[in-house]
Each structure stands twice: as C-alpha cells, then as structure tokens.
Amino acid sequence: MSGNxxxxxxxxxxxxxxxxxxELLANKLEKPFIDLDSFIENEQDETISNIFSRDGETHFRNxxxxxxxxxxxxxxxxxxxVVLRRGNRTFMRSRGMVIxxxxxxxxxxxxxxxxxSRPLLNGPHGRVNALEQLxxxxxxxxxxxxxxxxxxEGFTPxxxxxxxxxxxxxxxx
Amino acid sequence: xxxxxxxxTAGESHGQGLMGILDGLxxxxxxxxxxxxxxxVRRQRGHGRGNRMKIEKDFAEIWSGVRHGKTxxxxxxLLLKNRDWQNWAKKMSVEPAKEGVKKVxxxxxxxxxxxxxxxxxxxxxxxxxERSSARETAMRVALGSICRKLLEETGIHVGSRVVQIHDVVxxxxxxxxxxxxxxxxxxxxxxxxxxxxxxxxxxxxxxxKAKEAGDSVGGLFEVIACGLPYGLGAYTQWDxxxxxxxxxxxxxxxxxxxxxxxxxxxxxxxxGSEVHDEIGWNEQSYLRYSNNAGxxxxxxxxxxxxxLRMAMKPIPTLIKPLRSIDIHSKKPKEAHxxxxxxxxxxxxxxxxxxxxxxxxxxxxxxxxxxxxxxxLHAHIDASGMY
Numbered sequence: 001m002s003g004n005x006x007x008x009x010x011x012x013x014x015x016x017x018x019x020x021x022x023e024l025l026a027n028k029l030e031k032p033f034i035d036l037d038s039f040i041e042n043e044q045d046e047t048i049s050n051i052f053s054r055d056g057e058t059h060f061r062n063x064x065x066x067x068x069x070x071x072x073x074x075x076x077x078x079x080x081x082v083v084l085r086r087g088n089r090t091f092m093r094s095r096g097m098v099i100x101x102x103x104x105x106x107x108x109x110x111x112x113x114x115x116x117s118r119p120l121l122n123g124p125h126g127r128v129n130a131l132e133q134l135x136x137x138x139x140x141x142x143x144x145x146x147x148x149x150x151x152x153e154g155f156t157p158x159x160x161x162x163x164x165x166x167x168x169x170x171x172x173x
Numbered sequence: 174x175x176x177x178x179x180x181x182t183a184g185e186s187h188g189q190g191l192m193g194i195l196d197g198l199x200x201x202x203x204x205x206x207x208x209x210x211x212x213x214v215r216r217q218r219g220h221g222r223g224n225r226m227k228i229e230k231d232f233a234e235i236w237s238g239v240r241h242g243k244t245x246x247x248x249x250x251l252l253l254k255n256r257d258w259q260n261w262a263k264k265m266s267v268e269p270a271k272e273g274v275k276k277v278x279x280x281x282x283x284x285x286x287x288x289x290x291x292x293x294x295x296x297x298x299x300x301x302x303e304r305s306s307a308r309e310t311a312m313r314v315a316l317g318s319i320c321r322k323l324l325e326e327t328g329i330h331v332g333s334r335v336v337q338i339h340d341v342v343x344x345x346x347x348x349x350x351x352x353x354x355x356x357x358x359x360x361x362x363x364x365x366x367x368x369x370x371x372x373x374x375x376x377x378x379x380x381x382k383a384k385e386a387g388d389s390v391g392g393l394f395e396v397i398a399c400g401l402p403y404g405l406g407a408y409t410q411w412d413x414x415x416x417x418x419x420x421x422x423x424x425x426x427x428x429x430x431x432x433x434x435x436x437x438x439x440x441x442x443x444x445g446s447e448v449h450d451e452i453g454w455n456e457q458s459y460l461r462y463s464n465n466a467g468x469x470x471x472x473x474x475x476x477x478x479x480x481l482r483m484a485m486k487p488i489p490t491l492i493k494p495l496r497s498i499d500i501h502s503k504k505p506k507e508a509h510x511x512x513x514x515x516x517x518x519x520x521x522x523x524x525x526x527x528x529x530x531x532x533x534x535x536x537x538x539x540x541x542x543x544x545x546x547x548x549l550h551a552h553i554d555a556s557g558m559y
Contacts, residue, residue, distance in 0.1 A: 081457045084559040130460035132349045
C-alpha cells in the first residue's frame, strides 16, 4: 500500500457520505479503498472511542496523521477532523485530489441519528443546532483544503460518484 | 495587554502622515502593501462619509521588517503619508510659526477638546484635536492587517457586519455556513455593511435624514472570528483573560462606548438555563449546542466562533453646531466646525475587526510561540486542540 502514487481524498462532516461514496468511487476507478477511521481501529485493535478515552485526542490525531501518509494510489475516506491539522491539509493537497462532500445540517442530522439535533437555545449568532456550530468552526478549513466541493443533498450515491469522476477527468485535462 | 506583540502609532490628522511600528511578529509571514491597502480601502467606505475620504486614498508603505515579500522577525514599520499635507503645511509646521496662525478656541462637545486643553494647559485646541482624531485608526487598520494575515495563515478568519444604525435594526442572523469572509464579502457590497438589503436601504435613509438636519448617527455592529483553537488567553490572571484583552484593544477606538461578548447585556435578563451552552460529543470532537458565551468561557477561547457586538456613539462633530464656550473669552459661541462624517459605523466595524486581529494574533503567538511561521505551524499541529 505504501508508495508515492496519487490519492483521492474525501473529506467532510459526519454523515456527508465519505465512506459510501468512497467505496463506490474505488470500485469504479479500480483503486483500493481506505476508510481511515476503520484502518486505525484495525491497526490499533481498538475502537476510536476507546483510543480517545484511553490515550486522548492528541494521540488519536497523531495516529490519523501517520495513517494518512500510508495511502498510495487509493481512494481515502477521511475522518471528520482530518482537516484540523495544517500538516494533514497540506499533505493531502500535495498528494492528490481532495473532494469535500457537503449537505445541509438538517440533512446531516437526519443521516446521523447519534447527534442530538433537537433545536435548542438561540445563541447570539442564531445557531440552533450543534452541527451548525461545528460547521461554523470548521468550514474554512474544509473549503480551503478541498480542490472541489460536491453537494450530496438530493442526489444518489451513484450520481455523486459519477459527478466526482467527471470532475477528476476534467481536472486532469 | 499584548504579550508577544507591541505596536505604536504616531502622527497627527493633518500632519505629514501617520507612522506605525509592529514588533514581535515571527519571520516568514508573507505580507505586501497591496494586502494592507485592501483593508485601508474597506475602512474608507460607507454611506455618510464626508469629503476627506475622497481626498485621502490611503496607501501604507512598508519601510522596514519585510524582505522579498516576507517578514524578517524585526519590527515592521509603516508610513501612511497624508495627501492633504500641502494645505496644512503652515498650520502644522514643526518649526515655530513665522506669522500668527489662527487658534482653535471653541471646544466641541463629545470630543477630547476641552479635557485635552485642561490636561496639557494648551491655549489652542488644535494641539489636542489633531492627535485625538480618528484619523489615527487608519494606521491601526494598516498594522492590524498584518496580524489579520498571520491569523489567516493559521486558519482564523475575522469578519463583521452592521446590525443597527440609529434605531434601524437588522434582526436576521447570518445564515448557517456563512464564514467571516463571506460575511465581509456581502457586507462590503452594502453601502452600510449590512447583510440584509432592505434594512441597508432603511439605514441609508436614516443617515441621509441626519445629514440633512446637520446631525449625526451612531449604531451597533457585530464582529465574528472563526477557526480558533481551545485555550487562547488564560483564566489564571486578570490581565491574561482573552475577553479582557480583546475589550481593552477594541474599546480603545474613538467613539466606541460599549462592548458585549456573546449574549452580553441581553443575558442579564435571562435565566441561567436559557443561556447555558450545553456540551455534546460526536465520536471525534466536542459539540456545543449554542454559543451564548460568544466563544470565550472562563477567559479562554473554547474553539467556538467569537461573537461580540460594539456600540458606537454618533460622531460628535456636527455641521449644525452645539453650544460651547470660547476658551479665551469664556463667552458662549457655537462649537468649531471641522470637516466631518454624519455616520462612520460601517468604517468602525472594519477598525474593530483590526483591533480584534491584534488581540487574537497576540494570543496565538503567546500560546504557540515560535520565531518563524514554520515553527508556529509545527507548534500548532503538535499541540493545537480544535
């Protein structure tokens, strides 16, 4: 798996479809698929939750940065926080193409049941939802890292993967 | 209240120009005069500005601290020459005046005029008003823009919008997903830096109404910063608290009369249960269900957007003057008229952004250190928590 070939990185918030779309793309492009979070869990023989509670977030982020370096010629579905480190952001941009998958926070809430998305108190900024807040804090890092942004709302995974393949094709020409 | 950075400005409103020095920057920060110019242009805009803004096309020259497009780690010195200088060379000459120069003897209510002459024992108000003028804020914006560049390089963006002029209020919060840069993009296209176009129109009308009546208007604006890590500032000592440092820097701007962080004054009338920013977890990071804290809890940043609002009083110089007393004769007269704006709230929001940039750049350097941008980035990656 190690090597220097170009990768296709999928980034985005939880529920944006990185794993689903990633698998489809890998299939169509005939490349290996890596889900970074699953890869780390396998390698560490431990769930990410337990890595966090046992070793802390910084340790997880270090593992994530190391795992990122291993992919070569793959489609990589990254964890939601991969863009938090500048090192990761510059690495991905230098090692291939980065695609940001987006959807409205309402749609993300719908897809990811585990996040409590009950509308709560309005902050001074008018945010009613934890995902809105999270998007606010991370958005610039996502958009600056990505070469392209793809809206996943209202499209099937098949449509989305075909759209991405078109984008890559056009970019290479 | 700055820990890593130091800055000084010098220069009178109608002197030869403004000077500024910013010391404490790491080496390797890319900066050029064009980037500084963009911010200076933003400061000069806004409906209700007077004619001076048409004469002064502000351009700051970088005189030191930068080589081949990057900072050296030595003090960055800027010079902002006053294009209007030739008209003032006699009144503002450094050398003793050969003939008598008319003195300004009528203090303007709301300005430093009266307190200034009492402070220094001057008999000419010009000695006060030249430096107390908001002209100096141009250099703050110029120096602040270098801090803005540093913040952008580290993933922090600052923006602002006008939420109220006189009693005309924009009640709509920015849409979800609107970054500070996007807020600025939309606001900068409005003559009053308001995001809602119908409210913009109403604001323009009230400014025109004031101008016609020879009066002025103030207002409220909101400043937002996104992309901060946890832990800027400190709760361990009063003068290290982030909101105290931010407030000191931002309240130092002419005509600013109040600052509120997050829910601010409004939260004083609410129950605690209505303003808690509850905490969640999404498998890989903490979530907050609201942001009444405005991005600062316990005096330190909590990785949420910083949201604050400031109040600007109406500009004290009026075309239709107010009552005052001549400082020589002690007789009543109408206050001295200087060239003025009827509303400077949009420009004020840009100046406020610049002051926030000083505070945040300083706090980032304090926490993550390093003598070069490379080192700063490495330190942020090694220990930054987002």
